[in-house]
Amino acid sequence: MEITEDRAFPAALTALSGIGFPWEYDEKTDEPSPSNIDYEPYQEFESAEETTDWIRSWTGNKDMDGDAFRTFGQDGTGGLAVLWLVREGPLTAQPVVFFGSEGEVGPVASSLGEFLWLLAGGVGPLEAVQFGADSGVPNAELRAVAEKYSGIGPRTPAEVLTAARQEFPGFVETVDSWCR
DSSP, rough: OOOEEEEEHHHHHHHHHHHOOOOEEEEETEEETOOOOOOEESSSOOOHHHHHHHHHHHHHTTOOOSSEEEEEEEEETSOOEEEOHHHHHSSGGGGGGEOOTSSOOEESSSSHHHHHHHHHOOOOHHHHHOOTTSSSOOOHHHHHHHOOOOSSOOOHHHHHHHHHHHHOOTTTHHHHHOOO
């Protein structure tokens, strides 16, 4: 399989970088507000060098390189939203996975289009891995981005997460195998 060297930021990610993702806590419960998504979009992919440094640091594996990853966003703790280049086709066809700052890891969407619908349903990558599909409140602004850029019909967060987990059931074990 030929993995693309493409580092051009997809239009969908550019659209996300123009949206504010406020993160607030409910002072009464000290829990995140359900209408918030803990996601900070990037305006471009991290460089190949930064990506290699990150995956080596995250896994402790100095033999890894970052060629199979494109980091495009993070949460407030530094966990990363990443395109994982594992299939033929453009960057937008690659699955979206999450690598948390505290070791959380998991697939969150089977493609960038699916990821847009996850966000539109009010669920970010951290929330998807930690809390599942029922953790958010739909967002009209993000729905407009999904409608314009996803290239697929509407999906619920539950549909997106179920599809990603079914397609990549061994992702956590794969990541564990990289760790030293």
